[in-house]
Amino acid sequence: MKNPIAAVGRTVLDLGQTIIDVLALFFNTIWWIVIGPFKAKAANRRHIFEQMVFTGVQSVIIVFFISLFTGIVIAMQSAYQLKQLGAIIYVAPMVSISMARELGPVFTALVVAGRVGSAITAELGTMKVSEQIEALETLALDPVRFLVVPRFLALLIMLPCLTIMSDMIGILGGLIVGVFNLQLDPYRYLTFSFDLMTWKDIWTGLVKSVTFGTIIAMIACYVGLGTRGGAEGVGKSTTLSVVLSFILIVLFDCFLTGLFYFSNM
Helix, strand or coil: CCCHHHHHHHHHHHHHHHHHHHHHHHHHHHHHHHHCCCCCCHHHHHHHHHHHHHHCHHHHHHHHHHHHHHHHHHHHHHHHHHHHHCCHHHHHHHHHHHHHHHHHHHHHHHHHHHHHHHHHHHHHHHHHHCCHHHHHHHCCCCHHHHHHHHHHHHHHHHHHHHHHHHHHHHHHHHHHHHHHCCCCCHHHHHHHHHHCCCHHHHHHHHHHHHHHHHHHHHHHHHHHHCCCCHHHHHHHHHHHHHHHHHHHHHHHHHHHHHHHHCCCC
């Protein structure tokens, strides 16, 4: 029978080592971007742009529909309560502020983690088990520079852009309900949507999106580069990457919400 105390201790040590390894990968990535000789050659720029297209442009459709239906649902659910109070016009700021503060960044990050994060892990995991990573190292090419940095930059740039689009589409969804179901004036609805929204609501959502982009990139690349066990290992790594990303996105969202809205920041 295994010693439960030893099992708990081993788990804690493994978790601590994993956190250290992820942080080391993060700082190594930052070093190649800021301090290291990351030269923006044509091939490097093309690789970054390809990752930006895959991360951002090809995620537009799914983010569009999820944000649109989210705005519609928020408007319908809030209208049910506010109508009883005679404050139906406050559906507008409820949708806009909810999207900017919380739902836009979180839902967009979850979509990108499921679509892009899993693809990054599968791609790097396949390269790892087929020994392409070792081939790069044999040629004195750093895998972090050529594989991690472009994906990290693409997520860091495109996730905030997708978040802004998600906020606007969510407001559009609320506008559809407000105009066609609640018979509100479109101009008054939009005016109310933005009058009660502050810059803090916008930039905190963008800070969250940058944080989530970092999480998705680091988890996907770390798990992908650590893949073992052939095709089966690639499948397990992909699942692990998505699960960890989801958990960390929700965890850091809770932390950042408390930091921003229960402090004087």
